[in-house]
Amino acid sequence: MRISVNSNSTHVIVAIEGRLDTTQSDSFEKQLLEVIESGQTKIILDCKALDYISSSGLRVFLIAQKKMMAVAGKLLLCNLQPGIKEIFEVSGFSMIFSIHPDLETAIAAI
């Protein structure tokens, strides 16, 4: 798993790549919280290259969303692969995240 962060004057795009399993979630949590704690209030998580997620990865998404809510920020997700989307639906995460089909619509919504 690796993430890359691209920011401009209005928002930051965090692209997640690879597998987010139990062995990777601590590192992902640390990296994502660094972005949030740097004061960014508009964040898009681009999941185009996210191939796999387990409950430990979902946990980090939820922590991030709660932190963004606390600072009245916006956290948007886009480009979820079908398998990942199914996991979000089953967990009820589809209702607590703003999920967009692609990066363009996410940028337009932020």
Add this chain to the structure above:
Amino acid sequence: MSKPIKYKLSVSNQLSELGNIHSTLEKLINDWDIPLQFGMPLNLAIEEAFTNVVNYAYHDHEQRLIDIEFVRTENQIEIIITDNGFPYDPTQNADPRTDLPLEERPIGGLGIFLIKKLMDDVQYQRHSDKNILKLTKRITQ
């Protein structure tokens, strides 16, 4: 496919074995003609079950072996996870509320729930001091 095909993997009770489990599953999916979309739910169910055993089944830090047996029949795959840890039946776990708003959603507690939702059947047995968890997924082309 008339006779079941089987493959057994023995791994130690370390989370670092997840890579080994993942690559074994990928190979079986390829060799056993399982459509790729089943990779994610199967992998996730095994990871959640295995992680639970590693984190909670043993109360010391000794190395143990956990068996993961894969059985492919015509219409399904079974994954049987056997450990010799303390008795624990994950099928008795209460399901979390997935309809709560963000503020009320607790962090964590989704692992076993995801296994139950993604598999077609989950059976637990305690037999000869062993926990035996059988996950079944129907395979459709």
